[in-house]
Amino acid sequence: MSGACYFPNTAADRKAMLEAIGAYRFEDLLEDIPEVLRIKGGLDLKPALSEYEARKLLGRLAGLNASAEAYACFMGAGSYDHYVPSIVSEIASRPEFYTAYTPYQAEISQGTLQSIYEFQSMMARLTGMEISNASLYDGATAMAEAVLMALGMSRKSKVVASGCMNPMRLGVINTYLEGGTAEVVMTGREEGVTRPEDIASLVDEDTGCVIVESPNFFGLAEDLEAIGAAVKDKNVLFIVSVDPTSLGILAPPSAFGADIAVGEGQSLGNPMNYGGPNLGFIATTRKHMRKLPGRIVGKTVDADGNPCFCLTLQTREQHIRRERATSNICTNQALNALSATVYLSWLGEQGLRELGETCLSLAAYAARELKALGIMPRFAGPFFKEFAVDLGVDAETFVEDALEHGILAGVPLGRFYPDLKNCLLVAFTEKRTRAEIDILVSLIAGAGGGGAKA
Amino acid sequence: MNIGTTMLDKSERGKRAFTLPRPDVEKVDPASVFASGLIREGPVGLPEVSEPEIARHFVNLSVLNHHVDRDFYPLGSCTMKYNPKVGGHVSALPGFSGLHPMVPDSAAQGALAVMYEVGRALCEITGMDDITVAPAAGAHGELTGMLMVRAYHAAQGKQRKKVLIPDSAHGTNPASVAVAGYESVEVPSGPDGRIEPGALKEFLGDDVAAIMITNPNTLGLFETHIREVTDLVHESGGLVYMDGANMNALLGISRPGDFGVDIVHLNLHKTFSTPHGGGGPGSGPVAVKRHLIPFLPVPYICKQDGAYRRSWEHGKSIGRIHTFYGNFAVMVRAYCYIIMMGPDGIRRVAEDSLINANYLLARVKDRLDVPYGEKCKHEFVASGKKFLARGVRTNDIAKRLMDYGFHPPTVYFPLIVEEALMIEPTETESRATLDSFAEALIKISEEIESDPELVKGAPHNTPVRRVDEAGAARSLDVAQ
Numbered sequence: 001m002s003g004a005c006y007f008p009n010t011a012a013d014r015k016a017m018l019e020a021i022g023a024y025r026f027e028d029l030l031e032d033i034p035e036v037l038r039i040k041g042g043l044d045l046k047p048a049l050s051e052y053e054a055r056k057l058l059g060r061l062a063g064l065n066a067s068a069e070a071y072a073c074f075m076g077a078g079s080y081d082h083y084v085p086s087i088v089s090e091i092a093s094r095p096e097f098y099t100a101y102t103p104y105q106a107e108i109s110q111g112t113l114q115s116i117y118e119f120q121s122m123m124a125r126l127t128g129m130e131i132s133n134a135s136l137y138d139g140a141t142a143m144a145e146a147v148l149m150a151l152g153m154s155r156k157s158k159v160v161a162s163g164c165m166n167p168m169r170l171g172v173i174n175t176y177l178e179g180g181t182a183e184v185v186m187t188g189r190e191e192g193v194t195r196p197e198d199i200a201s202l203v204d205e206d207t208g209c210v211i212v213e214s215p216n217f218f219g220l221a222e223d224l225e226a227i228g229a230a231v232k233d234k235n236v237l238f239i240v241s242v243d244p245t246s247l248g249i250l251a252p253p254s255a256f257g258a259d260i261a262v263g264e265g266q267s268l269g270n271p272m273n274y275g276g277p278n279l280g281f282i283a284t285t286r287k288h289m290r291k292l293p294g295r296i297v298g299k300t301v302d303a304d305g306n307p308c309f310c311l312t313l314q315t316r317e318q319h320i321r322r323e324r325a326t327s328n329i330c331t332n333q334a335l336n337a338l339s340a341t342v343y344l345s346w347l348g349e350q351g352l353r354e355l356g357e358t359c360l361s362l363a364a365y366a367a368r369e370l371k372a373l374g375i376m377p378r379f380a381g382p383f384f385k386e387f388a389v390d391l392g393v394d395a396e397t398f399v400e401d402a403l404e405h406g407i408l409a410g411v412p413l414g415r416f417y418p419d420l421k422n423c424l425l426v427a428f429t430e431k432r433t434r435a436e437i438d439i440l441v442s443l444i445a446g447a448g449g450g451g452a453k454a
Numbered sequence: 455m456n457i458g459t460t461m462l463d464k465s466e467r468g469k470r471a472f473t474l475p476r477p478d479v480e481k482v483d484p485a486s487v488f489a490s491g492l493i494r495e496g497p498v499g500l501p502e503v504s505e506p507e508i509a510r511h512f513v514n515l516s517v518l519n520h521h522v523d524r525d526f527y528p529l530g531s532c533t534m535k536y537n538p539k540v541g542g543h544v545s546a547l548p549g550f551s552g553l554h555p556m557v558p559d560s561a562a563q564g565a566l567a568v569m570y571e572v573g574r575a576l577c578e579i580t581g582m583d584d585i586t587v588a589p590a591a592g593a594h595g596e597l598t599g600m601l602m603v604r605a606y607h608a609a610q611g612k613q614r615k616k617v618l619i620p621d622s623a624h625g626t627n628p629a630s631v632a633v634a635g636y637e638s639v640e641v642p643s644g645p646d647g648r649i650e651p652g653a654l655k656e657f658l659g660d661d662v663a664a665i666m667i668t669n670p671n672t673l674g675l676f677e678t679h680i681r682e683v684t685d686l687v688h689e690s691g692g693l694v695y696m697d698g699a700n701m702n703a704l705l706g707i708s709r710p711g712d713f714g715v716d717i718v719h720l721n722l723h724k725t726f727s728t729p730h731g732g733g734g735p736g737s738g739p740v741a742v743k744r745h746l747i748p749f750l751p752v753p754y755i756c757k758q759d760g761a762y763r764r765s766w767e768h769g770k771s772i773g774r775i776h777t778f779y780g781n782f783a784v785m786v787r788a789y790c791y792i793i794m795m796g797p798d799g800i801r802r803v804a805e806d807s808l809i810n811a812n813y814l815l816a817r818v819k820d821r822l823d824v825p826y827g828e829k830c831k832h833e834f835v836a837s838g839k840k841f842l843a844r845g846v847r848t849n850d851i852a853k854r855l856m857d858y859g860f861h862p863p864t865v866y867f868p869l870i871v872e873e874a875l876m877i878e879p880t881e882t883e884s885r886a887t888l889d890s891f892a893e894a895l896i897k898i899s900e901e902i903e904s905d906p907e908l909v910k911g912a913p914h915n916t917p918v919r920r921v922d923e924a925g926a927a928r929s930l931d932v933a934q
Contacts, residue, residue, distance in 0.1 A: 005794065006536050006727075007806050008884035014806070017813040017885060021829075029808045029829060030707065032676040037708050044578050048796025051540050058790055062549025064564030066557050069548035075556050078777050087471070087505055089546075095523040096516035099537055101861075102733040106921040107913050108520035108856050110457055112732040115515055118460050121934040125499040131932050134733070137590035140777040148633070171774035175751070178601055178772065179635030225491040249484040251494045264777070273545075274565045275555030275778025276590065277735035289932070295733065299458065300926035303911075303919040307458030312926040318593070318629035319867075323638045328629035331591035331723065335731030342512060345461045348502045351472030357484065358474055364487070365479035382487045400558050411556045415766060434478045 005051070066403055068272065072436040076386045076427025077217070077411040078139060078166050079275055080267045082245070082355075083431055088269040088342045098335055102295070106310035107302075112334065113309035116297040119341040126247045126344075127261035128254025129283035134295040135337040136280030136329065139264025140172035143241055145293045145327055146260045146282055147173055147182075147209060150237040152326070153291050156208030157182045160199060163189035164216040165241065167416040173211075182208070189417075192218045192379025192388070196226035203234050210234075213241040214250075218379050218425070219363075219386030221250065228256030244268055244281075245359065246384045248352035260284045269343025270336050279336040290316060293327030355430055359385035362428040362437065369441045378423050386427040388413060388420070391447045395424040398447050407440055455514040457918060462934050464511065465501035471508055518917045519732070520861045526887050528814075530833045530864035530876025531624065531672055533702050533724035538794070541728060541787035550786055555778040559763045566762030569755050569779065572789040573739065579800065580698070580718055581711020582741035586750045588780035592699055593626040595719030595738030596666075599695050600634035601772045602717060602742070602749040603664045606693060609749075609770055614663035614692070620649055622672045622868045627697060636663055643870060647673040647826035651682040658690040668697040669713070670704070672868040672876070674811065674830035684714025693717065693746075701725045702880065703808060703832035706801025716743050725803075726788035737784040751775045806881035807832040810888060814879050817892035821899040825871055833878035835871050836863075841899075844906045848873040851898055853920060854912035858894035 009017070014026075023029055030038065049057065073081040092098065096111060103109030103116075116134045123132035136142040147159055159177075161170065163186040174184060187198040199210060210231045214222035224240065231238050239260045240253035245267045253261035265279035266272070284292060290313065298312030318325040347355060363385050367377055370389060378388040391398050395412035402409035414421030426440065484493055503511075520527065527534035545551065553565055573585040589595035600617070607613050617636040619627050621643055628638040641657055644650035649667070665687050669677045677683065684694045696710045696718040702725045704710075710718040722728045723736035730736070742750065748769025756765055764779075795803065808831055815824060815834045822836040838848035852862030852875070864876040879888055901909050913920065 005799075006538060006882050007802060008882065008887075009806060009809070013885045014809055017809050021809070021812045021816045023812070026805055026809065029812055029831075031829070032678045033708050034678065034681065037681065037712055039707060039709060039712075043706050043797040043800060045575055045797040045800065046793065048799050049793050051794065054790050054794045055540060055544060057793065058544040058568075058786065059547060059549075061564035061567055062544075062547040064562075064567075065549045065553045066561035067549045067552035068554060069552040073554055075554040077556055079555050081552075081554065085472075087508055090509070091512045091516070093542065094513070094516045095537075096519045096521050098542075098729045098731050099522035100519045100732045101527065101529055101532055101534055101730045103519075105520070105852065105856070105862055106923070107853065107916040107918055108518075108861065109732075110518035110917050111515040112519055114457065114460070114518075115512070115732075117932070117934070118462070120932055121460065121462060122500060124933040137594060137735075138777045140774070141590070141594070166777070168774060168777045172776065175601065175773040175775055176597075176633070178604060179633055221488055221492055223489070223492075225489070247494065247498065249494055250488065251492055252498075255495075271546075271551040271783075272554050273551050274553040274562065274782040276776065276781040277783055278777065286930075289930070296932055298926035298929070299931040300922045300929065302921050306918060308918040308921050309458075310921045310923050310926050312923070312930070312932065317625075319625035321629075322625050323628035323632040325625070325629040325632075328593045328597055328626050328633050329591070330593045330626050331730070331734040331736040333590075333731075333735050334733035335729075336735060338732065341461075342508060345501050345503055345508050345511075346471045346505065347500065348465075348470055348472060349497050349500045350470060350502070351474065352498060352500060354472075354474055357481065358477065360484060360487065361479055361482040362477055364482045365477075382489075382492075396558070400560065403558070403561055408554060408557060430474055430477075432477070433475075437479075 066408060071406050071408045073408040074410045074426045074440055075408050077425055078168060078264055079272045080427060080429050081272060081431055082267050082429045084269050084271055085346050087346055088339050091342045092335055092339045097338055103311060110308055113297050115338050115341055117299060117309050119337045120297060122341060122344045123281050123283055126244055127283045128252030129261050130286045131289050132281060132283040133292050134297060135333040136282055136294055137333060138278035138280045140169035142262040142280030142282050143169050144173045144176035146239045146262045147211060148176060149291050149293060150209035150239060151182050154208035154237060156206055158206040158208060159184045160202045160207050160210045161186050162194040162212040163187045164192060164194050164218060165213040166217045193220050193381050194222050196223055196230045199227055200230040203231060203236055207236050209237040209239055211239040215243055215246055215384040218388050219383040220379060220381040221384060224256040232257055246356055249356040259288065265340050268340035270339050277333055277336050279333050279340055291326055294329045294332055358430045359428055362432050363387060366428060366437045366441060370444060373445045375444060386425060388423050388425050389444060391422050391424055391444060393422060393447050395422055402443050405439060405443060409440060460934060461501040461503055461511055464503055464507060467502055469502045469504050471503060471505040525859050526883060526891055527861040528863050528877050528879050530878045531699055533878060533880055535727055535880035536882035537727055537729040538791060541790050544790045545783040545786040563762055566755060568786055568789050570757055570762050572785050575792045576720060576739055577741055579705060580741045581709030582718060583744045584747045585739055585741040587739045587785055588751050588776045589738040589740055590776060590781050591734060591736040592719060592721045592738040593630055595740045596626055596630035597633055598740050598751060598775050599717040599719055600630055602746055603693050604634055605749040605770060605772050606746060607663055615661045617663055618657050618665040621870050623666065623668055624697060627666045647675050648677055649679060649683055651679050651686055654683060654686060658686060660691060662690060662692045664693040664695050666695045666697060668700060670700045670831040673826045673835050674833040675826060676831055680713045699724060700832060703804055705804040707804050716746060722784050722788040727791045728784045728787040735781045735784055737781045803881050810879040810881060810883055814877060814888050814892060818895050821896050833876060836875045836877065837871050838873040838875060841902050844902050846902045846906050846909050848875055850909045850912060854898050854909045855894060856913040856916050860891055860894060
């Protein structure tokens with residue numbers, strides 16, 4: 001038999017086991033499957049490959065992709081080309097972690113449980129919130145879960161959202177709300193930042209929550225002070241989505257009165273992987289912890305009084321509460337949360353700040369060089385590691401052409417906003433060099449000189 | 455290893471592990487860019503440790519885990535099979551792991567090919583017409599499927615209210631139905647543990663949007679009347695959703711598409727051998743019949759004129775369910791698994807998983823009650839009810855199994871079996887392992903008679919003794 005690589009039992013074992021069962025042949029185990037529902041012939045799949053052939057085939061497919069290994073990647077929009085240190089991939093590659101299941105049996109899952117507790121602790125510190133859960137699928141579903149959580153708590157039906165949030169994440173919020181009657185009302189995005197007065201004017205007595213992202217989709221820091229002040233005392237829950245790599249230099253959501261902080265944690269030690277697995281996180285105050293979706297690990301003691309960990313507050317969860325659970329989530333992104341925990345240990349206090357300053361400095365350098373050529377960022381305002389630039393020509397074509405120069409030039413915005421079809425969103429991680437940025441700048445300058453000349 | 459001592463506890467000012475490039479550009483002071491109110495004041499409170507200490511900390515944590523590469527992990531409904539090592543290697547190829555999700559399709563043909571081709575293979579295996587691979591886990595797939603049910607009925611011009619769910623269903627089913635805005639209605643199983651078409655009729659009507667069926671069900675039984683069930687539901691205008699968490703039993707043997715199922719989700723981290731990661735990342739593709747294709751999420755992955763592409767506009771799509779396209783790295787592993795197994799290997803997965811489960815059932819059924827049937831599919835559910843007389847609960851048996859080096863089965867599920875032990879050995883376990891597990895169970899049943907306190911006090915030789923879960927819920931120490 002081909003393809004038989006992961007089966008310990010021999011033909012003799014199978015025969016002996018069938019005898020022990022009291023079956024003459026394998027088909028005797030299929031008595032409860034009506035004959036008419038059984039496959040006649042075999043599956044129409046290609047014949048089995050050896051491991052070498054499979055690696056060769058997949059290696060060929062991998063080679064067809066313009067990866068950040070071979071190209072200078074200026075693409076962001078929610079997935080970033082940060083360096084993943086060796087210690088992170090080494091720990092996440094340990095079978096003790098990756099071949100374990102959800103830690104329901106605490107006595108033999110302390111490794112996973114403690115690492116999740118440490119993740120929760122670090123995410124709480126990063127966001128300034130009191131508690132975090134064990135992870136969600138990605139930044140978009142984290143936002144959607146936060147909105148559902150807030151609507152559930154407020155029992156109201158209106159969501160006021162910044163129009164400058166990542167449109168892919170907004171799309172997921174809208175999909176998740178299809179099952180209910182809630183509506184999302186959005187502010188404008190004309191200036192590339194959210195106007196606090198727009199938020200204030202949209203909030204009314206039906207509003208359950210306000211959600212803002214900072215840095216936003218266009219890379220700009222929102223005026224969270226003013227927005228926080230605008231929603232304060234309005235009896236709404238304030239949800240802030242953040243880029244965790246910005247939090248070494250920027251104030252955390254808690255500083256602006258956020259009730260729920262969410263975000264995308266891919267940047268924390270997880271490769272881009274063509275968009276997944278990513279790492280969603282959600283953190284809140286102790287007051288709201290019983291409404292959090294997903295798993296939470298708590299510290300406790302064992303029968304001898306020694307410290308240890310276990311899953312806690314499980315009565316919120318689907319396997320206990322069923323249709324009244326706070327969410328349907330079960331499997332989440334535990335291994336990615338582990339990577340983030342190792343990564344944050346590796347960076348530490350000083351590393352997180354230096355990482356943020358490095359990204360900021362590289363992005364600022366690019367903006368300065370463009371400005372020297374008379375090309376201004378599309379939107380005025382303070383940016384962290386990403387900004388939009390108007391190329392004056394179609395951005396999709398520009399990105400295709402830039403591939404020939406070994407550059408993944410950025411994310412064209414026309415797919416999301418037809419009025420921005422000449423705009424490119426460019427991102428700068430610590431991996432980018434001055435030489436690479438100089439090539440990008442010269443390509444942009446050569447493209448037509450930009451539509452937003454000073 | 456001092457359990458409970460964290461990286462934060464080990465932090466000492468002045469230690470560091472990180473190294474970062476120092477680019478040759480002017481260093482920008484954040485205070486010169488952002489308003490003072492937006493700048494962080496004071497430290498985050500992250501640990502300051504050296505790399506050797508990080509390595510030792512997490513390696514020592516790791517060895518506290520039970521895991522598939524160490525020993526038997528017969529968690530029912532979780533399909534804890536061996537995860538082939540090649541999967542980790544191919545998914546980590548830089549051409550996949552270093553690929554940004556927004557590169558032009560022309561520069562991502564290899565990645566799109568994996569997504570498309572794994573989808574086609576899964577359609578063939580399930581007998582369905584089309585698929586989305588975007589859902590990040592099984593429950594995410596359920597929600598995606600239920601939102602498609604919703605969109606389908608909306609397109610028919612009349613929304614419905616209820617979704618029927620048998621009482622043996624996974625907890626995620628009713629939770630997903632609720633998120634999708636439907637009311638879940640529990641349907642009792644018949645005396646043989648299966649859905650009875652006659653009884654089901656009472657529940658059907660023009661307010662029923664769909665039925666959600668797990669097949670084989672959580673008792674490890676094939677829903678023998680599945681064809682009558684799907685016909686009845688269709689006659690009443692409803693759709694049939696199948697939770698494919700237990701597809702390991704059916705690979706190459708029988709296909710949901712032939713049962714009359716309209717929508718089925720799969721768990722790549724169960725059936726297709728991708729690792730569970732201690733609770734994710736998973737992947738929960740949703741396959742559909744032709745009439746539901748227009749409702750699949752965007753972006754829709756397709757093949758045109760020999761090239762693969764992402765289509766951003768798609769029929770009456772429910773919209774986006776993930777920032778990008780789901781857990782791509784998991785799909786690479788699953789695709790590698792499928793091409794290495796081939797059609798015969800795929801069928802052998804089901805054959806050996808059935809043989810292993812039935813063999814284990816035969817070995818233990820004289821000692822443990824197995825209320826539903828002499829035979830099973832890929833798993834079976836035993837009951838520890840008779841040990842209650844000795845003051846021993848199923849949870850005690852589970853903990854005692856740890857002393858013998860095994861991970862316990864799923865316990866107290868499904869809810870319809872008292873003191874349930876749900877046992878799924880999978881096809882990657884040897885007869886010798888099954889024998890030693892059966893012997894441990896038999897030994898424990900003897901211990902319950904001779905020394906019940908020994909069992910009630912278990913585990914005795916695990917990294918920690920029995921954990922006080924109630925204490926955790928009282929103290930709620932969830933962050934340091």
